[in-house]
Amino acid sequence: xxxxxxxxxxxxxxxxxxxxxxxxxxxxxxxxxxxxxxxxxxxxxxxxxxxxxxxxxxxxxxxxxxxxxxxxxxxxxxxxxxxxxxxxxxxxxxxxxxxxxxxxxxxxxxxxxxxxxxxxxxxxxxxxxxxxxxxxxxxxxxxxxxxxxxxxxxxxxxxxxxxxxxxxxxxxxxxxxxxxxxxxxxxxxxxxxxxxxxxxxxxxxxxxxxxxxxxxxxxxxxxxxxxxxxxxxxxxxxxxxxxxxxxxxxxxxxxxxxxxxxxxxxxxxxxxxxxxxxxxxxxxxxxxxxxxxxxxxxxxxxxxxxxxxxxxxxxxxxxxxxxxxxxxxxxxxxxxxxxxxxxxxxxxxxxxxxxxxxxxxxxxxxxxxxxxxxxxxxxxxxxxxxxxxxxxxxxxxxxxxxxxxxxxxxxxxxxxxxxxxxxxxx
Amino acid sequence: xxxxxxxxxxxxxxxxxxxxxxxxxxxxxxxxxxxxxxxxxxxxxxxxxxxxxxxxxxxxxxxxxxxxxxxxxxxxxxxxxxxxxxxxxxxxxxxxxxxxxxxxxxxxxxxxxxxxxxxxxxxxxxxxxxxxxxxxxxxxxxxxxxxxxxxxxxxxxxxxxxxxxxxxxxxxxxxxxxxxxxxxxxxxxxxxxxxxxxxxxxxxxxxxxxxxxxxxxxxxxxxxxxxxxxxxxxxxxxxxxxxxxxxxxxxxxxxxxxxxxxxxxxxxxxxxxxxxxxxxxxxxxxxxxxxxxxxxxxxxxxxxxxxxxxxxxxxxxxxxxxxxxxxxxxxxxxxxxxxxxxxxxxxxxxxxxxxxxxxxxxxxxxxxxxxxxxxxxxxxxxxxxxxxxxxxxxxx
Numbered sequence: 001x002x003x004x005x006x007x008x009x010x011x012x013x014x015x016x017x018x019x020x021x022x023x024x025x026x027x028x029x030x031x032x033x034x035x036x037x038x039x040x041x042x043x044x045x046x047x048x049x050x051x052x053x054x055x056x057x058x059x060x061x062x063x064x065x066x067x068x069x070x071x072x073x074x075x076x077x078x079x080x081x082x083x084x085x086x087x088x089x090x091x092x093x094x095x096x097x098x099x100x101x102x103x104x105x106x107x108x109x110x111x112x113x114x115x116x117x118x119x120x121x122x123x124x125x126x127x128x129x130x131x132x133x134x135x136x137x138x139x140x141x142x143x144x145x146x147x148x149x150x151x152x153x154x155x156x157x158x159x160x161x162x163x164x165x166x167x168x169x170x171x172x173x174x175x176x177x178x179x180x181x182x183x184x185x186x187x188x189x190x191x192x193x194x195x196x197x198x199x200x201x202x203x204x205x206x207x208x209x210x211x212x213x214x215x216x217x218x219x220x221x222x223x224x225x226x227x228x229x230x231x232x233x234x235x236x237x238x239x240x241x242x243x244x245x246x247x248x249x250x251x252x253x254x255x256x257x258x259x260x261x262x263x264x265x266x267x268x269x270x271x272x273x274x275x276x277x278x279x280x281x282x283x284x285x286x287x288x289x290x291x292x293x294x295x296x297x298x299x300x301x302x303x304x305x306x307x308x309x310x311x312x313x314x315x316x317x318x319x320x321x322x323x324x325x326x327x328x329x330x331x332x333x334x335x336x337x338x339x340x341x342x343x344x345x346x347x348x349x350x351x352x353x354x355x356x357x358x359x360x361x362x363x364x365x366x367x368x369x370x371x372x373x374x375x376x377x378x379x380x381x382x383x384x385x386x387x388x389x390x391x392x393x394x395x396x397x398x399x400x401x402x403x404x405x406x407x408x409x410x411x412x413x414x415x416x417x418x419x420x421x422x423x424x425x426x
Numbered sequence: 427x428x429x430x431x432x433x434x435x436x437x438x439x440x441x442x443x444x445x446x447x448x449x450x451x452x453x454x455x456x457x458x459x460x461x462x463x464x465x466x467x468x469x470x471x472x473x474x475x476x477x478x479x480x481x482x483x484x485x486x487x488x489x490x491x492x493x494x495x496x497x498x499x500x501x502x503x504x505x506x507x508x509x510x511x512x513x514x515x516x517x518x519x520x521x522x523x524x525x526x527x528x529x530x531x532x533x534x535x536x537x538x539x540x541x542x543x544x545x546x547x548x549x550x551x552x553x554x555x556x557x558x559x560x561x562x563x564x565x566x567x568x569x570x571x572x573x574x575x576x577x578x579x580x581x582x583x584x585x586x587x588x589x590x591x592x593x594x595x596x597x598x599x600x601x602x603x604x605x606x607x608x609x610x611x612x613x614x615x616x617x618x619x620x621x622x623x624x625x626x627x628x629x630x631x632x633x634x635x636x637x638x639x640x641x642x643x644x645x646x647x648x649x650x651x652x653x654x655x656x657x658x659x660x661x662x663x664x665x666x667x668x669x670x671x672x673x674x675x676x677x678x679x680x681x682x683x684x685x686x687x688x689x690x691x692x693x694x695x696x697x698x699x700x701x702x703x704x705x706x707x708x709x710x711x712x713x714x715x716x717x718x719x720x721x722x723x724x725x726x727x728x729x730x731x732x733x734x735x736x737x738x739x740x741x742x743x744x745x746x747x748x749x750x751x752x753x754x755x756x757x758x759x760x761x762x763x764x765x766x767x768x769x770x771x772x773x774x775x776x777x778x779x780x781x782x783x784x785x786x787x788x789x790x791x792x793x794x795x796x797x798x799x800x801x802x803x804x805x806x807x808x809x810x811x812x813x814x815x816x817x818x819x820x821x822x
Contacts, residue, residue, distance in 0.1 A: 083780055085765075085773040087511070087794075092774065119739075121566060125540050128566065128739055129774035135743065136778060144566055144739055146573065149538065151547055151561025162576040166567055338561070339548025364511045367541040367770060371516065372549045374507050379552065392509065 011246040035115040043122025043330035047235035052179035063094040067282030067396030090397040123335030163327035191235035192319040201243035209300040213270035215253035217260040219299035220289040230308030262293035271296030278361040281393040301349035306334035359389040389413035434662035445636035471531035476706040484604040486594035491642025494518040513768040515681035533558035601720035609713040614653040626697035627667040638704040674700035674758040677765030677772040690802040695813030700756040736775035746782035763792035
């Protein structure tokens, strides 16, 4: 039934509880004295933040949650009235607007002010300006962790030592100072062992989409699956438990030859298997998802679910070299890859997941993703022979989500795949 | 007008005609000619804002600034690579490249400035396989032991790779010699900037701008001579002083404004006495040490003594105060923010700088442009109103 709420899986319930507990902890920092770190998802140092007993707040998650809760238009408007250009990233403006409106989090309570801004600046120049803007609002130290870009398609020893040295000589001492806790490498190894277990299970879940039918949607569903890993929980027992639970559920779906769960319940038929490049739109997330689900289109792999790490390409945090692997992790996130690497990764997804085609959702706000995507489109069509589609929207600015246009384009795109299939048969 | 003034005016006209011809040279003929004048000469194209040109020079190559096509090139293929919400600059760079106009360049350097230019580096790798293309990650950590070491390694990589093209090894001595000739250029540009600050009526904005742009095409020694001669003669030309206000301009450090826009500002009653046009040409304003370790000296120049700009992290948190001080030092009556449309660094920086000016009581106004903007009436009215308001009431 359209619009019906699908029954929540146990893993979803678990994740919901984890998030609720995190926000409750944030709301209680005045009582508990816990310190708060604002930082970003790509290249996040979650294990380290947890190591020092601090709590992360992720401004881009605030922004996307505001988008999903229908608050971003108001927040963007507040920021634009305060002088922020209509041309720039709407995550930033949503966050700034939210801040000016009282910084009310998803629980309805104000988020605590940061004790530290960790500018882990991976794959996005806007992060740099974002935290310069936030610095104006808060009286707290800022750590700049410069993460070099893989311009030449590799992580060189010099890049690695640059990042590792910054973590060792700048980040950790500052964390120690703010938290009053000493860094303990043995304890960090333990955390990383937990990270690895969760990472293994996440990869298993993402790779389950190779099955036909795919038991998961790797983009719309995928954004939920990456939640605990990319935000506050990597390196915790909670994350291990969540991914164990998720894996078991997906295994059950695979055994039963079931497709993914969609906003309207069980997907009925897998007609199109797609790879998607780019982030989703958050303001009309469910409506957007339905445009695919109604047509039997399942996303079997996506680049967006790799912004917080390329685990499926083999990366794991390394308990034997915690700081070195943090450096590798930061530099290995998707938006820190150069264009040839990004294109090659998408090509492999298309082939390995036996996709019928690929789609680019080009978002206005994110130049890191979007600039040059049209070249990726051409190159992938050339390399794979599979049809490529191109739609445009935004992350959290509802003014840039035109449902009719997107639906139209998607319908034409699915027709293109059909035509290609017929051509292949004849 | 005296004979001296007439002679000076005529020579100034010739110098600027030469600079304007360089500006118009979208086929980079001057680079091709330079290459033909010697054996195995190579040219390395670089994008805004800053690359250490001394390293390219020391490797025996010509650093060539790629600043887009402004309003002088029809974008035929460039638009098909970028969505409507991406700035104009990469479109014209791609257009220049795919139309063969950049063939004179034997390699390309893309310094870290924003996500668009960063991605463009990878696009070049895919589109022009076989051409050396390097992304120069400038450090955002300004500790000599951390960012400094990383940056020196980046510079050595460039030296090695350009050296492979030219067959020249970049020794410390060669690099020190290059620093010396670039220091001479810095001295000349300081004279130009200061002359314009002190006597803006003697150096029209357009002349000043064309002289800066020439830095990106001419061999450095030739450019130094050109600037020195211009500055010397400008004091003799007897140009009349207009009743203009003095403005500082910010936001134009990457995609460049069309010449028509610069003329418009001056016609609207604004002398531009401080700016960030062609910023890489004078990013390190003071001389770089040419006695000690040249790699250390260049790293120190970038990390500790380069100008603030939106794509460089403000580690010390002093950019507000520094900007206000700069505006006062240059005796600007107000500030015009003119950023290219969709320029993330400039537009995200702007609210912070506006706040600093407002707190200091310094008037400001803002508009956006694109390198191919062709209609200036609205800008003329806005800049004119700004100038009139300052002249009449001392505030906008």
